[in-house]
Amino acid sequence: MADAATADAAPPPSVMGSTGRKRKLKRGKPQKSNKKRKPISMASKKPKKPSQKMLKLFRKRARDYHSDEEEDLDETGDKKSLEESSGEEEEAQEDSDDAGHEDEFSGSDDEVDGAQQGITKFTEGCRAFRTAFRKIMKKHLSNDPLGPILSANKKLVAEKLAEEVEDQKVKGEAKKEKRLAGEKGHVMPANFLDAKEKFLISVATKGVVKLFNAVNKAQNPQKGLNPSRAKDAKELAKRRKQAFLSEIQKPSTQSYDNTSKLNSSKFCIPTNKEDNEESGWAPLRDTYMLTSSKLKDWDKMADPASIDEPESRHMDSSSDEE
């Protein structure tokens, strides 16, 4: 057994796979340059060095061993693709291959020397490799988000992920800020009516009541008259005219009175058309803004006939104060 082991050259690097072999090749080159020193070292390791004859024998045995096991794989070697597949066979093949290389390169003792160290562990290594490889293949991948990666990369990837998380945090904060900015001014109303709301409601109620009463007053006399009938329409017009005339005879218009008295609720109730014309306060006319297309000096647009407007002159001066 030991014999067979010695026969096969340089197993450990080959066991390691292609990288191992490369390393070995690299190592081989500087050794070439160191050739002159080698005899000394060789001399010291003399007993370990097998003769040329033995080497040949080893190679042959290796070949035999190989061909015995598997015919379809030919001995020509250099099948790097097969290295990974599995089993001892390839190992053996590689070994022989390696041995061939060694011969080509230098046939130096050094390689043999290296090989010899591995020779003792060859079978063991093979088996170990086999088990290791099978183990790896059987292994189920965990659900690690990083996935199967090299340990050297692991740190890098973890760093990257951490960075991403941080980035997201920053982004989230920015988003939140933006949302808050979008909500600026948005307030939730209280579930109860506070004093201010109550006041506002009372103001609005006052306005509504005023309108309803005005409507009541205006429409009460015309009860029972149908405006679409010609006779009734005439009657209505007559009454309106009377109402208009009576309004004129009053010292000041009612609508203006209301606003000045209460200083609060004014609502746009341009009464009827006659009222519109006679209502001194220009804005109360429903056509005030609508008809005047040129609003450059809207405050001066109020026709001079409207005497009930002390504000207009007052306001011109007030603009300077502002």
Add this chain to the structure above:
Amino acid sequence: MARFRNKRGKAPAKSPGMKKPPGVNQVTGEKVPKSIVFGRGKLPGHLKQLEHDLRKLMLPHTALKLKEKKRNNLKDFLNIAGPMGVTHFLILSNPKSIPHLRVARTPQGPTLTFEVCEYALAADVARSQARPRCPQGLFQNSPLIVLSGFGNGAKHLKLTTIMFQNIFPAIDINTVKLSSCQRIVLLNYNSETKLIDFRHYSIRLQPVGVSRRIRKFVQNHQVPNLRNLKDVSDFVTKAGYGSESEADEEAATVNLVSDLSRVNRASTKSAVKLQEIGPRMTLRLVKVEEGLCSGSVIFSEYGKEAITEEAQEASDEETED
């Protein structure tokens, strides 16, 4: 009627070159103000909602489902405003994350720029109420408008009054049906804080002098629970708890001209009850411009230089004239 219309045509306030614009009321021949509400720039979700609420408020003479695109500019809206008879623009924008509302008269202006200090959406208001009310046909008629506290004579306040009075169609007292008055918009100016409270209420009428039980019985069409009563007459005679608002109801009662509903008859007195429907806004008038979002600044809350500039411009124009 026709005679009066002729008279109106000769009214001195009317400018001579005025054409009869579209959007004229078929019955009265008056021009119906129409408005569109839209946003400029990118609006956050809440402001979009506010925009929709405002559109609902401006119903029925508005475009509820107006589609706006990013590339639409003011000119586009102005171009459609003419043929569609749109008289007012309500423009929401969000410059520097401060919501602004601009109310403009088309096509010449003026433009009032309000800063929306606080706002609550209609949905928020409804959520805050135990029983939000939205009867059918609430939005079929345009709201009444009540402007309060604007009467201190300042120029910009007067302009605000005019603007808001004309944003909704005017009511003719002689022909108006009270059943069409279902909503009210209130603008209350606080002269101390210079803030305008903008509220939107629904109007409800309730018969006065009827106990709550009977009112509910008439309204709900449901068989009342008489288990706790000894006699049927107790249902009518036994008084329930008087509500807190009963006291100040006195001022808020009206006599109706005609029957408004099954409950509110002409013969009975009715109490006016308001319930908020939202949206709710607190506005601050910051700027008044002469043109449509352009032109010289008539009033500016913050910048005095703007006013002086305007005065200078005005004087320039006068010399030109």
